[in-house]
Amino acid sequence: MNTPVHLQSFTLKQAVIRPTLPKDTAGAMRLCSQIWGGDDYIPYVWNEWLQEHSAKMWTAELEGEVAGFIRLDSQAPHQYWLHGLRVHPKMQGMGIGRRLWDTAMAAWGSDGVIRFYTAEEQYLVRHMADLTGFSLLTKFLLMAAEPIKDQNSDFSPLQAGEGQVVLEFWNHQNRLNSHHLVDMGWEWYAPDAELIEDHFLSKKFAWGWKDQQGLLLGFWEEWEGRKGLFIAGAVCEPEYRDAFLMDCRRLAAEKHADYLGWNIPLGVISKDQAQGWGFTVFKGEDTEYLYEKTGMASE
Numbered sequence: 013m014n015t016p017v018h019l020q021s022f023t024l025k026q027a028v029i030r031p032t033l034p035k036d037t038a039g040a041m042r043l044c045s046q047i048w049g050g051d052d053y054i055p056y057v058w059n060e061w062l063q064e065h066s067a068k069m070w071t072a073e074l075e076g077e078v079a080g081f082i083r084l085d086s087q088a089p090h091q092y093w094l095h096g097l098r099v100h101p102k103m104q105g106m107g108i109g110r111r112l113w114d115t116a117m118a119a120w121g122s123d124g125v126i127r128f129y130t131a132e133e134q135y136l137v138r139h140m141a142d143l144t145g146f147s148l149l150t151k152f153l154l155m156a157a158e159p160i161k162d163q164n165s166d167f168s169p170l171q172a173g174e175g176q177v178v179l180e181f182w183n184h185q186n187r188l189n190s191h192h193l194v195d196m197g198w199e200w201y202a203p204d205a206e207l208i209e210d211h212f213l214s215k216k217f218a219w220g221w222k223d224q225q226g227l228l229l230g231f232w233e234e235w236e237g238r239k240g241l242f243i244a245g246a247v248c249e250p251e252y253r254d255a256f257l258m259d260c261r262r263l264a265a266e267k268h269a270d271y272l273g274w275n276i277p278l279g280v281i282s283k284d285q286a287q288g289w290g291f292t293v294f295k296g297e298d299t300e301y302l303y304e305k306t307g308m309a310s311e
């Protein structure tokens with residue numbers, strides 16, 4: 013008898029995939045405590061996730077226990093973000109991850125584009141991505157630079173209401189980002205004017221550089237008690253990049269950040285270039301893969 017096949021069919025019969033409910037919280041926390049040595053970020057965002065009704069989440073339940081979950085987000089029309097895929101270590105390798113994946117993909121329904129990222133060593137996830145029609149968009153690497161306090165930067169804050177102007181600038185100038193995509197805190201979206209307005213201008217995370225020579229969009233991220241100003245999107249002509257990046261580090265100092273963080277798109281910027289601007293690889297970080305799939309409706 014082939015035991016693994018028998019085990020898989022048993023699990024497929026027993027695990028129920030259903031929308032996530034608040035009552036899953038304790039089980040989800042137990043599950044996360046077993047992932048990455050208890051270093052999973054999901055416990056920090058779980059309650060927020062339960063309250064956000066723009067997103068959908070599913071739980072795999074096996075004999076009354078939370079066996080896994082997945083989340084499908086959408087922060088812009090026709091753009092979706094797949095994340096939060098977890099299966100309890102005791103129940104991994106039994107087809108539950110794939111069923112959660114397929115559930116989220118069916119809910120996406122080929123509307124616009126869907127994206128996600130994963131680490132280089134996540135062979136199972138990358139395997140599922142390949143099998144379900146995703147393409148690799150870019151690789152990226154989290155790096156950080158020290159703030160510089162020598163002089164004032166040439167950045168000035170952009171005002172609410174300028175979303176359309178900022179969008180035009182973003183779309184038509186030389187970006188330091190991959191494929192028009194802006195980093196909205198580890199989720200990548202092609203911005204429209206509303207997204208720029210809501211996520212950057214109204215939160216005062218958008219700056220112009222010198223006389224319209226550059227643009228910086230940012231966000232805050234706190235990691236192990238250290239506050240980072242992150243580059244979400246940057247626009248600058250190649251000949252001014254050195255000066256622009258040095259000024260980004262000065263802006264980080266002006267904002268009292270402990271560091272300037274950047275998910276460097278390796279197709280656009282090389283690791284050597286970033287090192288030349290004073291960036292070093294963030295502790296323990298590996299190359300990440302950003303994937304995308306376009307729906308039939310948009311083809």
Ligand SMILES: CC(C)(COP(=O)(O)OP(=O)(O)OC[C@H]1O[C@@H](n2cnc3c(N)ncnc32)[C@H](O)[C@@H]1OP(=O)(O)O)[C@@H](O)C(=O)NCCC(=O)NCCS
Binds near residue numbers: 108110136
């Ligand atoms: C990654 C993860 C979600 C996968 O879930 P899972 O339930 O273990 O995966 P499945 O059993 O559904 O297998 C998924 C695919 O990998 C294959 N697979 C599973 N175990 C495998 C193994 N040991 N070797 C080779 N392939 C394997 C399966 O055959 C399946 O492919 P198929 O659809 O072509 O048959 C799960 O391992 C996990 O939670 N890991 C820790 C958290 C994590 O890394 N999450 C992803 C962050 S991006």
